[in-house]
Amino acid sequence: MTPRTTSGIVLAIAAHAESDKLVTFYSPDTGLVTGIAKGAKRSKHRFVNKLEVFTLLTILYRPSRSSGLLFLSEAELDNAFLSLRKDYSRYTTAMFVAELVLRFTREHDPDPGIFTLLHWALHSLDIGIQPLRVAALFQVRLLDLVGYQPQLDRCGLCRRGLTPKLIYGLDPASGSLVCSRCRRERINGSRLMLSVQTIRFLQQARQLDLHLLGRLQMPARGATETVNVLTTYCRHLLQQDIHSRRFLPPARTG
Ligand SMILES: [Zn+2]
Known part of the structure; x- marks a missing residue:
């Protein structure tokens, strides 16, 4: 499926398998969804310091053919709301x-x-x-x-x-x-x-x-x-x- 881009606010993060993360976020285009970020724990470039709760991200993702889960390809940090941390x-x-x-x-x-x-x-x-x-x-x-x-x-x-x-x-x-x-x-x-x-x-x-x-x-x-x-x-x-x-x-x- 063609990759899509959306804004999203991260609401929950969970570890998944050895190196992946499950990211639950709310987006104006998809509503509440969970995406899997493959290799997120290893990747220095695509996800590091971005997949945190309460960050506003621009997310590049692919929808899944068979489930509601999205595949996250990349994320850009738009606002970390640092002072609330x-x-x-x-x-x-x-x-x-x-x-x-x-x-x-x-x-x-x-x-x-x-x-x-x-x-x-x-x-x-x-x-x-x-x-x-x-x-x-x-x-x-x-x-x-x-x-x-x-x-x-x-x-x-x-x-x-x-x-x-x-x-x-x-x-x-x-x-x-x-x-x-x-x-x-x-x-x-x-x-x-x-x-x-x-x-x-x-x-x-x-x-x-x-x-x-x-x-x-x-x-x-x-x-x-x-x-x-x-x-x-x-x-x-x-x-x-x-x-x-x-x-x-x-x-x-x-
Ligand atoms: Zn009364």
Whole structure:
């Protein structure tokens, strides 16, 4: 088959046989895919220092005739996002972002919007936007893209719009808000609680152009609330744990 070129962000690497590597990446053209880089452990020229997690590459590959696996011929490093490798919080947040993409997307089902959002998250971490804020904003945008956007404009039980004096929880089963008038005992102090201020930030985060998203000054408390609530929601949707959640940084004030 004729070789093809695509951009890709590496999400996972595994050793394979004696000298090969399996590289899982997300590309706007192929979606989530895994490619085999033959001789990657030996090659000084074609792959060295390029096949690392969280690198943006231009990849030359051949599709396989018989399986979903690609054969990687060469890779050019476009961005190593170096500063996120030197900072624990940034790195663990990149792990969280990568895990969500791995869990929520299917192989060979490309969505250029997911690639762009993933690139935004790594770039934002690289330039020093507060990691927990990046995690929160990424999560709410990804849920929209994969079709699981929570309903954030009203209580799903009494149907009343947001009221500043109330607190809200997200019901993972329905993906809707529940107000404290309807279910006070289950919301108060739980990991499903969202303040009206945080909900307003999330509504803005959904609307903004991606290049403006990093400027949204979501407070640390709002980012913590968002990650707690949306991760619980994601666990419910996926029926499995999000392992990298436990390595995320605690919120800093400011
Ligand atoms: Zn209600």
